[in-house]
Amino acid sequence: xxxxxxxxxxxxxxxxxxxxxxxxxxxxxxxxxxxxxxxxxxxxxxxxxxxxxxxxxxxxxxxxxxxxxxxxxxxxxxxxxxxxxxxxxxxxxxxxxxxxxxxxxxxxxxxxxxxxxxxxxxxxxxxxxxxxxxxxxxxxxxxxxxxxxxxxxxxxxxxxxxxxxxxxxxxxxxxxxxxxxxxxxxxxxxxxxxxxxxxxxxxxxxxxxxxxxxxxxxxxxxxxxxxxxxxxxxxxxxxxxxxxxxxxxxxxxx
Amino acid sequence: xxxxxxxxxxxxxxxxxxxxxxxxxxxxxxxxxxxxxxxxxxxxxxxxxxxxxxxxxxxxxxxxxxxxxxxxxxxxxxxxxxxxxxxxxxxxxxxxxxxxxxxxxxxxxxxxxxxxxxxxxxxxxxxxxxxxxxxxxxxxxxxxxxxxxxxxxxxxxxxxxxxxxxxxxxxxxxxxxxxxxxxxxxxxxxxxxxxxxxxxxxxxxxxxxxxxxxxxxxxxxxxxxxxxxxxxxxxxxxxxxxxxxxxxxxxxxxxxxxxxxxxxxxxxxxxxxxxxxxxxxxxxxxxxxxxxxxxxxxxxxxxxxxxxxxxxxxxxxxxxxxxxxxx
Numbered sequence: 001x002x003x004x005x006x007x008x009x010x011x012x013x014x015x016x017x018x019x020x021x022x023x024x025x026x027x028x029x030x031x032x033x034x035x036x037x038x039x040x041x042x043x044x045x046x047x048x049x050x051x052x053x054x055x056x057x058x059x060x061x062x063x064x065x066x067x068x069x070x071x072x073x074x075x076x077x078x079x080x081x082x083x084x085x086x087x088x089x090x091x092x093x094x095x096x097x098x099x100x101x102x103x104x105x106x107x108x109x110x111x112x113x114x115x116x117x118x119x120x121x122x123x124x125x126x127x128x129x130x131x132x133x134x135x136x137x138x139x140x141x142x143x144x145x146x147x148x149x150x151x152x153x154x155x156x157x158x159x160x161x162x163x164x165x166x167x168x169x170x171x172x173x174x175x176x177x178x179x180x181x182x183x184x185x186x187x188x189x190x191x192x193x194x195x196x197x198x199x200x201x202x203x204x205x206x207x208x209x210x211x212x213x214x215x216x217x218x219x220x221x222x223x224x225x226x227x228x229x230x231x232x233x234x235x236x237x238x239x240x241x242x243x244x245x246x247x248x249x250x251x252x253x254x
Numbered sequence: 255x256x257x258x259x260x261x262x263x264x265x266x267x268x269x270x271x272x273x274x275x276x277x278x279x280x281x282x283x284x285x286x287x288x289x290x291x292x293x294x295x296x297x298x299x300x301x302x303x304x305x306x307x308x309x310x311x312x313x314x315x316x317x318x319x320x321x322x323x324x325x326x327x328x329x330x331x332x333x334x335x336x337x338x339x340x341x342x343x344x345x346x347x348x349x350x351x352x353x354x355x356x357x358x359x360x361x362x363x364x365x366x367x368x369x370x371x372x373x374x375x376x377x378x379x380x381x382x383x384x385x386x387x388x389x390x391x392x393x394x395x396x397x398x399x400x401x402x403x404x405x406x407x408x409x410x411x412x413x414x415x416x417x418x419x420x421x422x423x424x425x426x427x428x429x430x431x432x433x434x435x436x437x438x439x440x441x442x443x444x445x446x447x448x449x450x451x452x453x454x455x456x457x458x459x460x461x462x463x464x465x466x467x468x469x470x471x472x473x474x475x476x477x478x479x480x481x482x483x484x485x486x487x488x489x490x491x492x493x494x495x496x497x498x499x500x501x502x503x504x505x506x507x508x509x510x511x512x513x514x515x516x517x518x519x520x521x522x523x524x525x526x527x528x529x530x531x532x533x534x535x536x537x538x539x540x541x542x543x544x545x546x547x548x549x550x551x552x553x554x555x556x557x558x559x560x561x562x563x564x565x566x567x568x569x570x571x572x573x574x575x576x577x578x579x580x581x
Contacts (some may be wrong), residue, residue, distance in 0.1 A: 004359035090340035102570035
């Protein structure tokens with residue numbers, strides 16, 4: 001750990017972890033929404049019969065992976081976008097004037113954001129298991145791999161946004177006007193099989209669909225789309241947002 | 255060889271000349287003060303010298319490295335304390351220092367030693383493990399200064415180091431800066447719009463206004479340039495008296511600013527009666543008159559035709575940067 005670039009990645013990662021441990025209110029704010037969906041929507045609608053669900057699968061089983069994906073996406077996006085707050089509070093200058101490359105800064109922040117958001121994803125996973133959701137334990141390993149990709153994708157997206165946005169308030173607008181509807185249309189709440197025509201087209205066009213479907217497949221064995229398509233789309237998304245995010249952050253000024 | 259060397263350094267923002275072809279030579283080991291009102295181009299100059307902004311024209315070398323072509327080497331050899339606070343207030347003081355030391359590639363032993371040392375120097379050793387959000391404004395500044403030189407930079411850039419601090423804290427910060435300059439032999443480049451700060455701290459001062467450097471010298475020499483004494487007076491017809499006085503041989507210069515006239519002379523105490531007599535002969539009523547030694551304020555007035563306080567006025571209504579974030 002003596003190369004300055006590795007040190008930079010490490011400190012950026014460590015900083016996010018420390019901040020995460022200290023900001024308990026943020027942790028609660030981040031997991032409360034998926035928790036409520038699971039607890040109220042999931043338990044309330046548990047007996048409902050939906051097309052596409054595999055045998056023995058309840059609505060709660062169906063909903064849980066979607067909520068895990070949602071909590072990872074939101075937390076990672078927040079980690080990426082927090083560059084805006086660093087800029088606002090001046091800390092970004094301290095980072096940018098240091099003799100390390102911006103790529104290391106982006107990598108460090110991405111790892112930090114991914115670690116923090118996956119911890120939150122696992123909290124939701126644990127809650128789901130407590131509620132009686134049947135998780136395919138064999139799928140946890142590919143599931144974790146997928147979670148990492150999901151986190152990278154969302155951190156990259158957040159960094160790209162933060163590099164173009166001056167105003168932190170724009171972030172909540174994007175969350176409410178883009179991310180919430182995209183989550184609703186991602187099969188996180190209802191299966192692809194229960195929709196028809198235009199709604200189904202929108203779901204197919206929504207990149208989050210493949211992410212949610214992939215994670216659900218790993219954790220519960222229910223794939224509505226082919227796992228390989230899910231994986232390909234997720235890897236592609238991840239590569240796209242990470243490179244756009246790095247590019248834009250490179251160009252941005254303190 | 256100068257440790258900072260700029261030739262024709264220029265920055266334009268959408269056609270506005272923020273920094274206009276300035277030349278700079280800062281010697282190793284000195285405290286160099288960059289004095290000018292808000293918006294004079296001080297921060298823009300620092301940002302160019304610290305590689306955060308690309309110059310539109312001209313070139314600058316810091317520690318012998320070109321700021322555009324060798325930004326990494328420049329960054330490695332400098333420390334910067336920005337005008338606006340740049341700390342992570344969710345971390346403790348020590349963690350902020352550790353973060354910085356790692357970014358600059360200090361190994362574990364160096365880090366531990368150095369963090370203790372700098373904490374001691376700025377008097378924060380006993381508060382180092384508290385979260386920065388519980389620090390006062392003065393403590394934050396001290397922590398930032400400590401952080402700025404933790405990695406043994408050859409130059410420390412300080413952009414308005416005492417902005418928004420009370421008088422006592424300001425003096426304490428000045429002491430730390432002087433101690434640092436003496437003890438560690440670091441060259442210090444500081445910007446300020448406080449005349450007293452530039453006067454007390456700097457070995458040499460550059461006066462900057464509207465992006466141009468108007469004068470560079472030691473505070474003493476700058477003051478000597480305008481004469482040994484300044485007579486300041488208030489009277490009924492300042493413009494007419496100014497015209498009259500300007501034609502007198504022993505008057506070196508007269509400046510009119512606000513309601514006051516500043517008259518630059520030698521051996522001022524003998525000139526006061528003469529001035530009063532001249533005013534009476536011309537039917538001008540003098541309401542107050544004082545004699546003092548010239549300050550940097552007079553130097554500034556002499557070069558720009560206005561006082562730095564007049565300049566600063568319009569910006570006072572805006573909340574100072576370190577509080578703006580709370581809105």
